[in-house]
Amino acid sequence: MVVSIDLSYMPERLRYIIHKSIDLKYPPDHNEAIIILQDESNAQKIKSRLEEILKENTIQDFVVTENTEKQNEITLLKKGDIEQLGIYLCTHCGVAFGSEIQRTVHQRIHYFG
Numbered sequence: 302m303v304v305s306i307d308l309s310y311m312p313e314r315l316r317y318i319i320h321k322s323i324d325l326k327y328p329p330d331h332n333e334a335i336i337i338l339q340d341e342s343n344a345q346k347i348k349s350r351l352e353e354i355l356k357e358n359t360i361q362d363f364v365v366t367e368n369t370e371k372q373n374e375i376t377l378l379k380k381g382d383i384e385q386l387g388i389y390l391c392t393h394c395g396v397a398f399g400s401e402i403q404r405t406v407h408q409r410i411h412y413f414g
């Protein structure tokens with residue numbers, strides 16, 4: 302399985318921090334906007350690691366989100382840009398949705414299991 306991390310919304314400086322911190326098996330030559338993790342089966346683990354990296358580097362204006370349509374695609378988004386992009390984030394787990402209704406439906410799982 303493949304997990305991809307989309308850093309295209311991040312400035313170069315922050316991309317560099319992510320590239321440096323994420324311990325890639327096959328590090329890319331440049332600070333590419335998309336990191337592809339081959340043979341990675343655990344998107345949740347990668348997500349947690351990215352959240353740690355943001356914390357460790359006090360990058361507070363970006364959040365780690367998962368694409369609900371494409372599995373195993375993680376995107377780092379700037380908090381202020383999220384609504385402009387028409388993305389609604391679950392306030393509990395950070396999963397991204399294309400509409401407020403979808404998010405509301407999803408958020409129920411956190412309350413009712």
Ligand SMILES: [Zn+2]
Nearest residue numbers: 391393394395
């Ligand atoms: Zn959620």
